[in-house]
Amino acid sequence: MSTSAQSPAGPSAPAADRARTGDTVTDRLVEANVRYAADFEDPGMDAKPVLRVAVVACMDARLDLHDALGLALGDCHTIRNAGGVVTDDVIRSLTISQRALGTRSVILIHHTNCGLESITEEFRQELEAEVGQRPVWAVEAYKDADQDVRQSMQRVRTSPFLLHTDDVRGFVFDVTTGLLREILPAS
Numbered sequence: 170m171s172t173s174a175q176s177p178a179g180p181s182a183p184a185a186d187r188a189r190t191g192d193t194v195t196d197r198l199v200e201a202n203v204r205y206a207a208d209f210e211d212p213g214m215d216a217k218p219v220l221r222v223a224v225v226a227c228m229d230a231r232l233d234l235h236d237a238l239g240l241a242l243g244d245c246h247t248i249r250n251a252g253g254v255v256t257d258d259v260i261r262s263l264t265i266s267q268r269a270l271g272t273r274s275v276i277l278i279h280h281t282n283c284g285l286e287s288i289t290e291e292f293r294q295e296l297e298a299e300v301g302q303r304p305v306w307a308v309e310a311y312k313d314a315d316q317d318v319r320q321s322m323q324r325v326r327t328s329p330f331l332l333h334t335d336d337v338r339g340f341v342f343d344v345t346t347g348l349l350r351e352i353l354p355a356s
């Protein structure tokens with residue numbers, strides 16, 4: 170006698186099996202990962218990016234860094250946050266990227282129609298009014314993406330922690346055309 174032919178997908182299936190069928194967005198992503206891993210082969214790489222480059226970019230969902238820049242697995246570090254702004258934590262990641270993992274070029278990417286253009290630093294006061302505590306971080310809102318890219322380049326170039334600040338370039342990605350437009354640093 171064998172019970173191995175029982176179907177796991179019936180109405181009395183356990184919660185773990187129901188989750189695998191995609192009840193939430195996270196369940197769907199985990200399911201996709203199972204398919205990804207099925208075809209995955211160990212690339213045999215170490216942690217050092219092949220192209221020795223770190224890309225700092227906005228977290229915007231319309232910006233697919235690997236496709237937009239022709240990057241392959243293992244090529245680069247990607248450091249992303251709201252706006253792609255150079256915060257202390259980005260400097261932290263860049264410092265580790267350069268000093269521990271061998272990168273030497275930095276590419277900064279903002280983009281058109283960024284969510285940060287529609288909020289202001291008053292966001293912090295609004296948060297304080299709502300929750301009774303003002304965040305320690307700046308919102309880093311901006312109205313002019315070009316100017317903010319210039320400021321970001323300047324923050325990287327003047328960081329005392331970085332080893333390599335000679336190859337730092339900044340761009341604005343157009344979410345409607347997919348093209349990068351280079352921003353020249355402030356002279």
Ligand SMILES: [Zn+2]
Nearest residue numbers: 227229283284
């Ligand atoms: Zn953005």
